[in-house]
Amino acid sequence: MVWEMIAVDLKEIKKHADALDDSKKREPLKKAKRLLIIGAFLLLLGFFAFYFNDTQQLYGNDEESILKVIHSIEGYENNSIEIVAIKDMNDRRYAGFLSNNNPGYIQFQKNKDGNYRWQHIEVNVNEAFSAFAPEPRLFMIVTNEENKIAKMQVSVNGQEIEQEFTPYKASVTWMFLPKTEKSHYTFQNYKYYDKDGELIN
Template sequence: MNKKKITVLLTSVVVLVAAYAWYQSTKLYGNDKESIVKVINSVEGYVDKDIRIVQIDDFDDVRIVGFLANHKPSYIEFAQNDKGNYVWKHIESHHDGTIGMFLPGTLGKIMFVTNDENDIAKMTVDINGETLEQTFPPYEQNVAWMDFPKSKDGGYEYRNYKYYDKTGSLIEENE
């Protein structure tokens, strides 16, 4: 090889390494509260929305973040990569109401995110014939978790949603 070819080859390698390093340094991860907000605001449909982190929960290598997007209950799911950084996998918002019910990943749990306008203090729901109850602090931003009951076939049937205010009065019922 002549000197010119070696110089071009070395220059190409240096440019590629520098470009890769720059790309890695600008990639967004959900490693802390500030970077989670940046990740959310980088997702189509969430750009320029007011983001309020309510709670961050880690389950082994999965990070679930309950947040409010323009005051709407929402969540984002991250998976930890081999370098320990959290890469976003799924994002979802509940566009109606003050409470959002989500089924993130394969956790076997139901996630509830409420905003500070939520007047529901308790809900009950029948899942596979078993009545489950979840309480919420009314008029507070909150994340609550409910474990799924055991299932014989891995499927779940939801019936008889009932919502109560802080005095125990029934607000709404859906069968």
């Protein structure tokens, strides 16, 4: 009887030992499976985050979407925005606009998908006539209906330049500066004239 009990106990011990060995063998597999599931979940999460962000991204592909982009930018959410003019130059897009009647412009860059992502925005407050320089040789003159300047004369690196404007009207004028061998431009002797040709002091 005693030997039978010992034999039974030995069988039980062996059974538990075998079960323990199987458990130890399966443990690395369980860990690997858990890591695989976690990795797949994170990958899926990253994909959805990227997809959601991409679908929510606003682009300046037309006038309506440019308005949406401007209104999405902090500080411009509730402003009255009027797009005055849009111009494309290679992969860049410039839009002159009025924000609460203040002249400004926004710059976009075309991405590989052909969409225009905004890069820079600038507004000059309490001005009727504002000059912006988005590129080294490009000037954007943005005006509102209070602008009374009809003509501007300026010396650029010693060369006299004259530019006309439409007074008392929201407008964007694109000025391309003359090429120069110098590393910079020098602007001197600004003169502004009204619609009657009178010098504005």
